Amino acid sequence: MANQSNTAAGGDQDIERVEFQRDWIGRVARWIFANRRWLLILNILITIVLGIMASQLRVQAGFTKMIPLNHPYMATFLEFQQDFGGANKVLVALRNENGTIFEKEFMGQLRQVTEEVFYLKGVERSSVTSLFTPNVRYNEVVEDGFRGGNIVSADFAGTPEQLTQVRENLLKSDWIGRIVANDQTAAMIVATLQENDPETGQRLDLQEVAKKLEEIRAKYEKDGTTVHIIGFAKAMGDIAEGAAGVLVFFGVAFIVTAILLYWYSGSLVLTALALICAIVPVIWLLGLLPVFGLGLDPMSILVPFLIFSIAVSHAVQMTNAWKLETLHGADGVTASTHSFQKLFIPGATALLANAFGFMVIAFVDIEIVRELAYTATIGVTVMIITNKVLLPILMSYYKVPPEAAKKLSGKETAGDWLWEKLGPLATKQTAWIAILVGLVLLAFGISQARHLHIGDLGKGVPELQPDARYNQDVEMITSHFAIGVDNLQVIAVAKALDDEDSPCVDRAVMEKIEDFEFQMRQVEGVATVRSLAGFVQNMTQMFAETYSRWRMLPESRAQIAQGVGYATRLGTEFMDSRCTAIPINIYTVDHQATTISHIVEQIKAFKEAGGDTDRVTFQLASGNVGVMAATNEAVHAADKWVNLALFFSVAVLCMLTFRSLRLTLCVILPLALVTVLCNALMAMLGIGLKVNTLPVVALGVGVGVDYGIYLFERMKHEMQHGMSLRDAYVEALKQRGTASLFTAITMTISVGTWYFSALKFQADMGILLAFMFLVNVFGAILLAPALAAYFVRDDQFRTDKPKAAHA
Amino acid sequence: MKNWFWSACLAAAALFGVAPGAAAEDPPATTKPTLGTVVEINPRRIYLMDAARAGDRLVTVGERGFVLLSDDGGKTWRAVGTPVNRALTGVAFEDAKTGVAVGHGASLVRTEDGGETWTRIPMEEMEPESLLGVVSLGGGRFAAYGAFGFYFDSSDAGKTWQRRMVISEEFEAHLSQVLPAGNTLWLVGEAGTLARSEDGGQTWTAVASPYTGSFFGALVARDGSIILYGMRGNIYRSADGGTTWQPVEIATTASLNAGRVLADGRILLVGNAGLVAESRDNGQTFDVKWSPEGRGYSGVVDTAAGLVVVGEQGAGFLDPSQLVTK
Numbered sequence A: 001m002a003n004q005s006n007t008a009a010g011g012d013q014d015i016e017r018v019e020f021q022r023d024w025i026g027r028v029a030r031w032i033f034a035n036r037r038w039l040l041i042l043n044i045l046i047t048i049v050l051g052i053m054a055s056q057l058r059v060q061a062g063f064t065k066m067i068p069l070n071h072p073y074m075a076t077f078l079e080f081q082q083d084f085g086g087a088n089k090v091l092v093a094l095r096n097e098n099g100t101i102f103e104k105e106f107m108g109q110l111r112q113v114t115e116e117v118f119y120l121k122g123v124e125r126s127s128v129t130s131l132f133t134p135n136v137r138y139n140e141v142v143e144d145g146f147r148g149g150n151i152v153s154a155d156f157a158g159t160p161e162q163l164t165q166v167r168e169n170l171l172k173s174d175w176i177g178r179i180v181a182n183d184q185t186a187a188m189i190v191a192t193l194q195e196n197d198p199e200t201g202q203r204l205d206l207q208e209v210a211k212k213l214e215e216i217r218a219k220y221e222k223d224g225t226t227v228h229i230i231g232f233a234k235a236m237g238d239i240a241e242g243a244a245g246v247l248v249f250f251g252v253a254f255i256v257t258a259i260l261l262y263w264y265s266g267s268l269v270l271t272a273l274a275l276i277c278a279i280v281p282v283i284w285l286l287g288l289l290p291v292f293g294l295g296l297d298p299m300s301i302l303v304p305f306l307i308f309s310i311a312v313s314h315a316v317q318m319t320n321a322w323k324l325e326t327l328h329g330a331d332g333v334t335a336s337t338h339s340f341q342k343l344f345i346p347g348a349t350a351l352l353a354n355a356f357g358f359m360v361i362a363f364v365d366i367e368i369v370r371e372l373a374y375t376a377t378i379g380v381t382v383m384i385i386t387n388k389v390l391l392p393i394l395m396s397y398y399k400v401p402p403e404a405a406k407k408l409s410g411k412e413t414a415g416d417w418l419w420e421k422l423g424p425l426a427t428k429q430t431a432w433i434a435i436l437v438g439l440v441l442l443a444f445g446i447s448q449a450r451h452l453h454i455g456d457l458g459k460g461v462p463e464l465q466p467d468a469r470y471n472q473d474v475e476m477i478t479s480h481f482a483i484g485v486d487n488l489q490v491i492a493v494a495k496a497l498d499d500e501d502s503p504c505v506d507r508a509v510m511e512k513i514e515d516f517e518f519q520m521r522q523v524e525g526v527a528t529v530r531s532l533a534g535f536v537q538n539m540t541q542m543f544a545e546t547y548s549r550w551r552m553l554p555e556s557r558a559q560i561a562q563g564v565g566y567a568t569r570l571g572t573e574f575m576d577s578r579c580t581a582i583p584i585n586i587y588t589v590d591h592q593a594t595t596i597s598h599i600v601e602q603i604k605a606f607k608e609a610g611g612d613t614d615r616v617t618f619q620l621a622s623g624n625v626g627v628m629a630a631t632n633e634a635v636h637a638a639d640k641w642v643n644l645a646l647f648f649s650v651a652v653l654c655m656l657t658f659r660s661l662r663l664t665l666c667v668i669l670p671l672a673l674v675t676v677l678c679n680a681l682m683a684m685l686g687i688g689l690k691v692n693t694l695p696v697v698a699l700g701v702g703v704g705v706d707y708g709i710y711l712f713e714r715m716k717h718e719m720q721h722g723m724s725l726r727d728a729y730v731e732a733l734k735q736r737g738t739a740s741l742f743t744a745i746t747m748t749i750s751v752g753t754w755y756f757s758a759l760k761f762q763a764d765m766g767i768l769l770a771f772m773f774l775v776n777v778f779g780a781i782l783l784a785p786a787l788a789a790y791f792v793r794d795d796q797f798r799t800d801k802p803k804a805a806h807a
Numbered sequence B: 001m002k003n004w005f006w007s008a009c010l011a012a013a014a015l016f017g018v019a020p021g022a023a024a025e026d027p028p029a030t031t032k033p034t035l036g037t038v039v040e041i042n043p044r045r046i047y048l049m050d051a052a053r054a055g056d057r058l059v060t061v062g063e064r065g066f067v068l069l070s071d072d073g074g075k076t077w078r079a080v081g082t083p084v085n086r087a088l089t090g091v092a093f094e095d096a097k098t099g100v101a102v103g104h105g106a107s108l109v110r111t112e113d114g115g116e117t118w119t120r121i122p123m124e125e126m127e128p129e130s131l132l133g134v135v136s137l138g139g140g141r142f143a144a145y146g147a148f149g150f151y152f153d154s155s156d157a158g159k160t161w162q163r164r165m166v167i168s169e170e171f172e173a174h175l176s177q178v179l180p181a182g183n184t185l186w187l188v189g190e191a192g193t194l195a196r197s198e199d200g201g202q203t204w205t206a207v208a209s210p211y212t213g214s215f216f217g218a219l220v221a222r223d224g225s226i227i228l229y230g231m232r233g234n235i236y237r238s239a240d241g242g243t244t245w246q247p248v249e250i251a252t253t254a255s256l257n258a259g260r261v262l263a264d265g266r267i268l269l270v271g272n273a274g275l276v277a278e279s280r281d282n283g284q285t286f287d288v289k290w291s292p293e294g295r296g297y298s299g300v301v302d303t304a305a306g307l308v309v310v311g312e313q314g315a316g317f318l319d320p321s322q323l324v325t326k
Helices: A024-034 A036-054 A072-084 A104-118 A160-172 A206-220 A232-244 A246-265 A268-291 A300-327 A332-363 A367-396 A402-407 A416-426 A428-449 A469-480 A507-522 A532-543 A557-568 A593-611 A623-658 A661-685 A694-720 A725-756 A760-791 B002-016 B020-025
Strands: A089-096 A123-129 A137-142 A145-150 A186-193 A225-231 A487-494 A526-530 A581-588 A616-622 B048-054 B057-062 B067-070 B078-080 B088-093 B099-103 B107-111 B131-138 B141-146 B151-154 B175-181 B184-189 B194-197 B215-220 B226-230 B235-238 B246-248 B256-261 B267-271 B275-279 B287-290 B297-303 B306-311 B314-317
Touching (some): A024 A332, A024 A367, A036 A268, A036 A367, A072 A581, A072 A616, A089 A104, A089 A232, A089 A469, A104 A123, A104 A160, A104 A186, A104 A206, A104 A225, A137 A160, A186 A469, A206 A225, A206 A232, A225 A232, A232 A246, A232 A469, A246 A268, A246 A300, A246 A725, A268 A300, A268 A367, A300 A332, A300 A694, A300 A725, A332 A623, A332 A694, A416 A725, A416 A760, A428 A661, A428 A760, A487 A507, A487 A623, A507 A526, A507 A532, A507 A581, A507 A593, A526 A532, A532 A557, A581 A593, A581 A623, A593 A616, A593 A623, A616 A623, A623 A694, A661 A694, A661 A760, A694 A725, A694 A760, A725 A760, B048 B306, B048 B314, B057 B088, B057 B099, B057 B297, B057 B306, B088 B141, B099 B131, B131 B175, B141 B175, B175 B226, B184 B215, B215 B256, B226 B256, B267 B297
Parallel strands (some): B048 B088, B048 B297, B088 B131, B256 B297
Antiparallel strands (some): A089 A186, A123 A186, A137 A145, A487 A581, A487 A616, A526 A581, B048 B057, B057 B067, B067 B078, B099 B107, B131 B141, B141 B151, B175 B184, B184 B194, B226 B235, B235 B246, B267 B275, B275 B287, B297 B306
């Protein structure tokens, strides 16, 4: 290292003795350490201020953040959401495990739960629908017209005669499948929630509703009766509860990291310093989020973890270098300045690589992913200051005499015997083995990755684990009732011929909708289809005394209008007030991406085969499955661009660092292999490519490139000073390999804790990130040098005046 | 994902491709399968209204003018299109090859190849009213009938049709079924409509009706008694050739849509909400059961493979052991 005696400016006695490099890094280092006291105070002040700001941060989960707003489907979604978005419903089902609902005791419980739901805060009382509410009636056609009545009479007391009567009335009605299970073992209470809390006028607290519903369950689930609750509010409540569990993981990760750090460094002080410098960027990040107008959501709440892990990894490189310096006899200040000068460039480059890697995620046109990208980018950027500047400053105050330093029983050199053994990997004689293994893995990865699916692969609410109570309830309700929770809504938009025209009574328009409803019902993956056309058909049959051959769409406008008139009584379930937009609700059997894409393909085929006319067009898509369809398409479209931009930006950074295409390839190729393997792992574990897993590769590559940069920066440095590739490789491993391996393990454990999250998407991200973090280090340590053996000559980087390596 | 697309295209091509031969030799007004159908028809997802035997083949008709054919007694079905897209309400075959299907919107189609291809016969006189049923009377004679008293017959196997007056010029009730019983033809319909013809349907005489509500069908039991059935589970029986009628009580108010005398003499009536009423005494009493799904039936045929029912859940076997009492 080109060192020169220099008298440092300022009155700091310790600094004046230190030698600095003559290049710009040396000058920066001299300025920093000369002003270390003021910089330290400034850092502390910033941390306090940002800490205060961070305390005001709230976790939000805005729905529109999660959808690709610029996707054409979402234009339909936003345009018609108000009309047909469907209310915020709560469904509470009671099931008799040992019989049917027609039992006195069960009916009594149903009545009680109906009342509980009726009086639940936020429930729109007129909307409550169950066998015990007056809005549930049967209609029957009699010889001289229609006749109807309540299914359960007002004086119901549970006598056998009354129970028989209820059953008969029920059969005349169309409520079976809606509030009574098809097999009549369960009954349901359906209620709509209000937008705002009637008392406070504030937005209704859905988590509060979810909690109250859980209380109802606790009260009535006993003695052979089970209670099943689904609905947006309940799902949100359960997700929020799951997200809160993340804090536990943060605590676990912190403790595990602290223990590992102490085991590794053998020094309480160094452990504490590393932890401080890992926490500070998290505080800065959280404090800066409100400044940039960002918040935390269930997905980006994981970023602080990630920042903590990355910060630990960089801190370990720094404390490691510092310790190696002190072991060679340097005092605290000298060790700090040397560590800073050695590590600032590779460290800052690695962090910039992280930042670029995270930035490219913003290619995905979904707000929640963008915010994840911004949040992570801010996090790693502040780390350049907190880890590369603050940590050396802190360590420069740590005065350890060299003899004492030797007693610190760290593990920094514990791997040296191993690194010596790995030396041959950087020679052509042995490198082919690593390359061959790499190629075999690549072939395996590509063959598996072909099975990678877009979108969600499970049932129920994808955010929650498949075996979560909520998803079990979804399964129970959808299998016993003719109710779909997965709704793909297509809007038939009809053109009115003039202001007076009601296109939905026009047979030309209705016939298209009838055809569409019919064809969609045939499609595999569709459970049921509901639209105005089917409703009018049913009404026509009713008007024809229920004769089965009269279920048809009438020929005349007047007769169609008769059916449509009945639909008007149901609000906007079947059409908007102007009769120009008619939603067709397609309930799907699940929301797997293959199911959705198959249905969407069929819809598009229908449109192209004459389904769309100048009178009516079928517009995709609304409903939760419509949103998923758009999201899947956005993710699919973004995937290749994210990967392309990711590798391009990482490659550019490596080029700037190494100024060598050969070394860049050595670092990039193993990353590409691990990326393919990650896709293979996703396919094998049945994890789909979706909003939450798409960023994983970018995060994994962004972090994974660190190892390569740290290792090859040192290798090139040693080779410039005359070492052979093999010796430089061993030397680089001795200086940075142990730290890299150690950080890979701590980071893997840290993100691995997410696996236990109640939220499936956090668990998925945890598994995949853990894989990326761990396997990338092996790519960097084992495969990259083997590639170098073929790409790089021993004298490739030798400078004109070879010097002995600085240890 | 491309696979789905191509299979959809193949399905569409299969539908468009029915009977290329017939399409080639007949004028444009003939076989033109339902245009714009891109999906493969699922036999359990199409609303079917009537079923008939054509030799060993089962033919059932329904929604959107589709016809479903089965050559294995109802185990598997394949859909063919017809030149109409209105719901087909009735189907009848003279023999294994020649048959007629009718439907809403004055739809009438005929086939000479057992239902593979269909040709539309224009019924301008009644447009756009509905035909509700068709019956084969033997010797190439068919009768088709429907809303507002429309009644037509054909003596050339359905190629040409002549309108016949029912009862009187003023008569305009919907006609549900024409029932041959020996040399007599019975006719039932809306608002207690009951008539008989002794000349093969050329003239009709009103018969005093036991009921003011609508009849949806009629059948002749093995002992010769006549059974009428219809809305709200009403059944009437005459053991004296239609002179006197006795109501047969069953404990339901669901409508009975169709009936069949099975090979072993049992009578099976099916109806809305999965109603299945069975009589083992030529219609004097009925045993009422229900399908567990509660979905309506509109037709029943017995085959060697079992009882085939059609209705809201398409075509399928009726498994008596699955039926429930309520």
